[in-house]
Amino acid sequence: MSLSHRPLQPRAILVALLILLPLLVAFYSLTLGQDGNWDLRNYHWYNAMAFLEGRELVQDVAPAQVATFYNPTLDIPVYWLAQVLPARAVSFILSWVQGLNLVPLTGIAWLLLPVLTGRARALASVALALVCFAGAGQMGLLGTTFYDNVISLFVLGSAWLVMARADDIWGGAPKVAFPIVFIAGLLVGSAVGLKQPTLPYAVGLCFAFLAVAGGFWRRMFLSFFFGIGVIAGMALFSGHWMWHLWSTYQNPLFPYFNDFFKSPWGVPEAYRDDKFLPHGLWNNLIFPYTWLMDPKKVGEIIFTDLRVPVMVVVLMLTPFLTLAGRFVGKRDAAQQDVMVPFRPALYLLVAGALTYLAWLKLFAIYRYLIPLEMMAPLVMVAAIALWPLPRRAKGVVILALLALVTVTARPGTWARVPFADKFVEVSIPDLPNPDNTIIIQTGYAPTSFLAYGFPRNVPFLRIHSYFIHPDHGDILLNRAMHGRIDAHQGDIFWLVAHWEVWTADHILPHYGLAADMSDCGLVKSNLDEPMMLCRLRKVASVPTGG
Numbered sequence: 001m002s003l004s005h006r007p008l009q010p011r012a013i014l015v016a017l018l019i020l021l022p023l024l025v026a027f028y029s030l031t032l033g034q035d036g037n038w039d040l041r042n043y044h045w046y047n048a049m050a051f052l053e054g055r056e057l058v059q060d061v062a063p064a065q066v067a068t069f070y071n072p073t074l075d076i077p078v079y080w081l082a083q084v085l086p087a088r089a090v091s092f093i094l095s096w097v098q099g100l101n102l103v104p105l106t107g108i109a110w111l112l113l114p115v116l117t118g119r120a121r122a123l124a125s126v127a128l129a130l131v132c133f134a135g136a137g138q139m140g141l142l143g144t145t146f147y148d149n150v151i152s153l154f155v156l157g158s159a160w161l162v163m164a165r166a167d168d169i170w171g172g173a174p175k176v177a178f179p180i181v182f183i184a185g186l187l188v189g190s191a192v193g194l195k196q197p198t199l200p201y202a203v204g205l206c207f208a209f210l211a212v213a214g215g216f217w218r219r220m221f222l223s224f225f226f227g228i229g230v231i232a233g234m235a236l237f238s239g240h241w242m243w244h245l246w247s248t249y250q251n252p253l254f255p256y257f258n259d260f261f262k263s264p265w266g267v268p269e270a271y272r273d274d275k276f277l278p279h280g281l282w283n284n285l286i287f288p289y290t291w292l293m294d295p296k297k298v299g300e301i302i303f304t305d306l307r308v309p310v311m312v313v314v315l316m317l318t319p320f321l322t323l324a325g326r327f328v329g330k331r332d333a334a335q336q337d338v339m340v341p342f343r344p345a346l347y348l349l350v351a352g353a354l355t356y357l358a359w360l361k362l363f364a365i366y367r368y369l370i371p372l373e374m375m376a377p378l379v380m381v382a383a384i385a386l387w388p389l390p391r392r393a394k395g396v397v398i399l400a401l402l403a404l405v406t407v408t409a410r411p412g413t414w415a416r417v418p419f420a421d422k423f424v425e426v427s428i429p430d431l432p433n434p435d436n437t438i439i440i441q442t443g444y445a446p447t448s449f450l451a452y453g454f455p456r457n458v459p460f461l462r463i464h465s466y467f468i469h470p471d472h473g474d475i476l477l478n479r480a481m482h483g484r485i486d487a488h489q490g491d492i493f494w495l496v497a498h499w500e501v502w503t504a505d506h507i508l509p510h511y512g513l514a515a516d517m518s519d520c521g522l523v524k525s526n527l528d529e530p531m532m533l534c535r536l537r538k539v540a541s542v543p544t545g546g
Contacts, residue, residue, distance in 0.1 A: 022099030189233020204355030325388025426453025429521030436490030443500030512541030
């Protein structure tokens with residue numbers, strides 16, 4: 001091989017591996033089965049369908065419970081693909097996209113490993129990226145429509161851009177630095193616009209600029225232009241939906257924060273899911289280790305992963321070890337043995353810490369921490385590389401911790417089903433009068449996806465769920481459904497899970513409805529067990545609370 005080709009060899013290795021590995025990820029995901037998770041059945045499928053068909057409120061009322069009002073933009077690509085491709089192809093493409101997280105992970109790893117050169121640096125960067133990618137939370141989400149490991153591409157891409165252009169950002173002219181951080185903010189803002197629980201990453205990556213070296217005004221302006229980028233990204237991907245919610249429901253975040261906006265369509269409550277939040281200083285401090293003992297403290301499934309808990313310990317130790325090194329006279333030696341570029345490393349550490357704290361305060365749901373789970377090994381490497389220890393000792397600690405988090409990971413299992421021909425398949429009993437039929441939903445089971453199997457013009461009204469209840473009184477959602485039911489002269493059917501037929505006595509009478517349990521059929525699908533479809537008849541209604 002000629003000398004002119006040698007400098008390209010590490011790059012060729014990286015390109016080859018980063019083309020191959022996402023494809024291997026996609027093939028691996030097919031062995032896990034098809035996604036059938038609760039959220040897919042509740043809203044990911046329905047919301048895309050409703051948006052594209054113009055069903056929301058015009059035809060249907062809250063069939064996907066509170067999630068009916070989530071921005072459907074992120075759900076549309078999979079829904080479109082599923083209309084033209086078999087289920088395995090849809091899952092393969094989705095998993096391949098998720099596998100692309102290896103690209104920014106490798107990019108950041110490369111920046112953190114300047115002590116290595118050539119092929120060693122390329123291979124070590126990919127190996128570190130694989131450790132990041134192989135977290136239990138992330139692996140459990142492969143091929144699923146939760147999308148936490150899709151919006152992670154925006155988050156990781158933003159961090160990679162800032163770290164790769166560190167010299168320009170902190171040392172270059174403002175006309176160069178500020179557009180770069182704006183673009184980085186635009187990436188994270190796009191993620192927040194597509195999925196609002198990404199907000200902690202916008203907080204962490206934005207305010208981390210305030211802690212990295214530079215004059216006061218430079219820090220402020222870097223954070224400011226990053227924040228402007230975040231707002232622009234949010235507007236780009238969720239502006240249309242927020243305007244729709246505002247113009248329709250008088251609340252751009254409906255139903256959330258309705259205690260502030262006071263939309264007449266819902267009750268004046270925050271609708272916030274805070275059941276996972278820890279309370280009290282001690283519980284917040286030990287929270288990562290609480291969920292190690294009981295993973296259901298942060299979600300719905302059992303899993304084990306040490307990446308974030310170990311990262312938290314490393315982050316807590318880093319300032320103390322750095323100060324201790326200065327006091328014992330090792331400052332100069334440590335500075336002479338720098339293993340990572342200081343500013344990018346410090347930015348990553350602070351961003352990781354602030355993101356975790358924002359997540360802890362806002363959500364404490366592990367799925368929303370998936371991008372940080374992937375970043376955690378990188379944060380560990382960056383932090384330990386700054387410790388006032390000999391290089392060999394740092395290397396030993398880093399390798400030991402990376403090995404620990406890798407071998408102890410145990411992914412959880414979300415609802416998986418055998419692959420069908422199509423991504424969603426639904427069969428329904430014959431409807432005698434499909435052009436003049438209403439479907440009523442009650443209970444908490446995720447049944448909105450079943451609307452896909454009904455004639456397109458059949459409306460779905462969810463008169464009861466964890467979001468809406470007859471006792472909410474004369475809110476406009478209840479009033480709209482009361483009016484539709486009272487005025488309807490055709491057939492009315494009740495779609496319900498067999499374990500929720502108790503709502504026949506407790507909910508239906510509030511709308512003047514009674515179930516004929518002798519006239520029931522089954523709605524079958526490839527994603528869930530059969531649901532009951534029973535004829536309803538009108539009776540005298542009972543008073544409602546509120």
